[in-house]
Amino acid sequence: MKTNSYNGLLFNDGNFSQVNDMLAIEESLSIAINEEPFTVTMRTPGHELELVQGLLFTEGVYRQRINAHQMQIKSSGPKGFITALNLVLPKENLLKDFAASRNIISASSCGLCGRTSFEETLSTNTINDDAKIDPRILECMFAKMSEAQLDFRSSGGTHAAAAFSIDGEMIAMFEDIGRHNAVDKVIGSLVLNQTLSKAKCITVSGRVSYEIVNKVQAVGIPVLAAVSAPSSMAVENAVAAGMTLIAFCRSKKLTVYAHPERILRTELVSNNK
Secondary structure (H helix, E strand, C coil): CCCHHHHEEEEECCEEEEEEEEEEEEEEEEEEECCCEEEEECCCCCHHHHHHHHHHHHHHCCCCCCCHEEEEEEEEEECEEEHHHHHHHCCCCCCCCCCECCCCCCCCCCCCCCECEEEEHCCCCCCCCCEEEEEHHHHHHHHHHHCCHHHHHHHHHCCCEEEEEECECCCEEEEECCHHHHHHHHHHHHHHCCCHHHHCCCEEECCCCCHHHHHHCCCCCEEEECCCCCHHHHHHHHHHHCEEEEEEEEEEEEEEEECCEEEECCCHHCCCC
16 A cells, blocks of 8 residues: 555534545655666656556667666665666667656656657557457446555545456556556556557546557557546547547446547447347
């Protein structure tokens, strides 16, 4: 559990009372590559290997699997959380000059913060996967993800992302105070466990903005589904990427905004009988 208790003063129906609430932990993590600063990201502590694997993969910096011995812990905070680490990676396998790509803090709410230009964030990968997904199985996917959200149930302050096979098997699920961090951890887990080819759908617990689409696009997963709304750029990028984008997945409803051809429309079959 990545939560901690804090005292507060609750005002309810005209009365004040002392409360002790569980809140999601937010801590900084400084990441260097071969001793050169890369980024400082705000995140929920834990699963650092999955986080850096997913982050570097989706950033297009390093596409190889990272071994635990390549991750050097440089410092830890008073609570024992890792605060700084260095990745020892072969220079010949680095895919771009990362030194100037991120040079300030990346906030937990935004995966774009810290970039030096918008254009450098865009993936050029086109998804050609012909997988078909039954919309009725999405409800089961979100139920499985929700059931695993222990930190959210405790604090109400974390986001979740999960990867599923086409038949609804949950392959990986992570929580984080940052939406993009949760997605990076899921993708990092898929890469580390060599299960990326099995993943056909990523689900997220909140809204979908362009950087979430871009991360999923970078690994070629054909379906992205969210509980809340997409942004206009998320839809536009999903259309261009060949990605099926589904949002407002709740109360047995959903809306498909991009590439509906991957959705099995069983009602059309039954209506034609």
